[in-house]
Amino acid sequence: MTDMPELKLVFTGPMGAGKTTAIAAISDMAPVLTDVANSDRAAFDKDSTTVALDYGQLSLDDGTVVRLYGTPGQERFGFMRTILCRGAIGIILLLDGSRDDAISSLDDFLGGIRKLDPMPATVIGVGRCGSSDAPVLVRAKHHLQQLGLTLPMFRVDVRRREDVLLLVETLVCLLEAGAGPETMQ
Amino acid sequence: MTARRLAITDVGEAAAHALRSIFDVLNGRTACRWELVGDPADADVVATSDFDTNSSRTHDARVRGKRVIAIVESTDARARVQTPYILMHPFRVMQVLSVLDEIADDLKHPELRIASNDGPNPWAFAESVRALSALSAPATWYRAQDRNGAEIIVTGNLHGCACEPQLFEQIRSGTTTLGALAPALVHSVPARYVRPPMTELLWHNAITASAALAPWLSARGSFRLVRWPDFGSIPSTRAQLQMVAALSRRACTPPELARATGASEPEIHRLLNALSLCGLLSVSEYTLADRSEAAAGTSVGGVIHALIGGLRRSLMRVS
Numbered sequence: 001m002t003d004m005p006e007l008k009l010v011f012t013g014p015m016g017a018g019k020t021t022a023i024a025a026i027s028d029m030a031p032v033l034t035d036v037a038n039s040d041r042a043a044f045d046k047d048s049t050t051v052a053l054d055y056g057q058l059s060l061d062d063g064t065v066v067r068l069y070g071t072p073g074q075e076r077f078g079f080m081r082t083i084l085c086r087g088a089i090g091i092i093l094l095l096d097g098s099r100d101d102a103i104s105s106l107d108d109f110l111g112g113i114r115k116l117d118p119m120p121a122t123v124i125g126v127g128r129c130g131s132s133d134a135p136v137l138v139r140a141k142h143h144l145q146q147l148g149l150t151l152p153m154f155r156v157d158v159r160r161r162e163d164v165l166l167l168v169e170t171l172v173c174l175l176e177a178g179a180g181p182e183t184m185q
Numbered sequence: 186m187t188a189r190r191l192a193i194t195d196v197g198e199a200a201a202h203a204l205r206s207i208f209d210v211l212n213g214r215t216a217c218r219w220e221l222v223g224d225p226a227d228a229d230v231v232a233t234s235d236f237d238t239n240s241s242r243t244h245d246a247r248v249r250g251k252r253v254i255a256i257v258e259s260t261d262a263r264a265r266v267q268t269p270y271i272l273m274h275p276f277r278v279m280q281v282l283s284v285l286d287e288i289a290d291d292l293k294h295p296e297l298r299i300a301s302n303d304g305p306n307p308w309a310f311a312e313s314v315r316a317l318s319a320l321s322a323p324a325t326w327y328r329a330q331d332r333n334g335a336e337i338i339v340t341g342n343l344h345g346c347a348c349e350p351q352l353f354e355q356i357r358s359g360t361t362t363l364g365a366l367a368p369a370l371v372h373s374v375p376a377r378y379v380r381p382p383m384t385e386l387l388w389h390n391a392i393t394a395s396a397a398l399a400p401w402l403s404a405r406g407s408f409r410l411v412r413w414p415d416f417g418s419i420p421s422t423r424a425q426l427q428m429v430a431a432l433s434r435r436a437c438t439p440p441e442l443a444r445a446t447g448a449s450e451p452e453i454h455r456l457l458n459a460l461s462l463c464g465l466l467s468v469s470e471y472t473l474a475d476r477s478e479a480a481a482g483t484s485v486g487g488v489i490h491a492l493i494g495g496l497r498r499s500l501m502r503v504s
Contacts, residue, residue: 154418
């Protein structure tokens with residue numbers, strides 16, 4: 001047994017936000033997916049959706065493995081988020097900016113993340129929102145300010161690997177600046 | 186209480202009368218005691234409508250080197266306001282109060298550079314944006330030009346801007362310098378113009394303007410992030426991400442930021458300038474509490490330290 005804590009990055013967010021795509025963009029291995037046919041097309045119109053978790057990994061030079069987890073997006077699997085996020089060194093929250101409920105999703109997911117003690121370093125990526133002055137982004141940024149949170153929130157397209165790398169690099173910079181679990185220090 | 190002298194010169198009768206009346210009402214409620222003087226040579230601050238770059242008045246030795254409040258009495262598109270302090274007639278009392286207090290604060294720091302009419306001022310555009318943000322005049326258009334006469338137009342509420350695509354590329358790359366904004370008559374925005382997000386315009390303008398700290402920022406200040414810039418829309422370097430992450434955790438002076446991130450002084454200045462112009466930064470005087478907070482915030486545990494290096498190498502491989 002090693003006393004090295006589990007190093008995991010969690011990608012979370014509502015259904016269709018791009019968690020599976022983001023993990024696939026940076027994982028060293030083909031991600032392990034638990035997709036099934038989407039039975040909730042009213043929530044998001046896509047063929048399949050994650051029901052348990054997505055899993056990928058990044059192997060570092062010294063043999064350390066950083067596990068990449070994607071949480072299921074559907075609300076009924078919400079209990080999995082708490083399990084997966086517990087002890088994470090960082091969380092990347094992905095949102096779909098084209099949806100009317102983007103701000104309430106932000107609220108819901110942040111609420112869960114803030115309950116974690118200690119709160120992991122968190123970066124937010126918003127997809128499908130057009131330009132950087134899109135109303136949804138402006139509203140989301142004001143919402144963060146109202147909550148008293150100074151979290152990075154970027155407009156991203158997770159199909160672009162460099163956008164996913166930007167989110168992870170920002171998370172690394174936050175960890176470097178002292179954000180994240182105290183137990184790791 | 187410090188006393189400062191103000192001269193009103195070359196201002197139309199109605200505007201001058203209104204300014205004097207407001208002045209009488211405000212005096213005693215401002216940050217310093219203001220005294221009206223007749224000769225600009227005796228004044229610390231000159232309020233004038235004659236702020237055109239080529240005018241004899243602004244080249245007058247009695248006015249040069251002083252803080253100037255530009256009194257805008259018309260929407261004269263030819264005017265080039267080379268001062269961060271602008272009052273539009275008819276005046277609002279709170280705007281006059283705000284400008285007087287800002288100047289009083291500015292005069293406490295003689296090392297701050299005054300916007301000059303000599304050569305291109307890299308901060309002319311930024312300083313006029315800062316002045317405009319205090320005016321909140323959404324119905325009015327403002328125009329700035331570069332040395333070649335290419336124009337960018339900006340709404341009075343700073344929510345929108347428009348220019349030729351080529352000019353925006355030059356602003357992004359820092360290969361042009363915009364002059365100060367001036368009121369403009371714009372009937373319609375030309376169809377060929379692009380409408381970049383205002384924050385992107387301000388970011389690119391400030392980050393490319395100068396490697397020195399902007400005139401309105403003090404090297405003695407302690408800076409803290411209010412909100413992250415959208416690095417999904419504007420390009421970023423790792424040094425910038427590291428600095429913004431550090432500023433999001435605690436207030437830092439420029440030297441503390443250098444120690445925490447290893448960034449160079451020009452990198453730090455450029456980033457602080459851009460964050461400040463975009464309204465993403467709060468500034469306070471450096472205190473002992475800041476010092477202990479900064480010291481407490483710089484230790485990163487061994488596991489994390491090793492992880493950061495490993496992750497960075499791994500991400501470089503992936504990219």
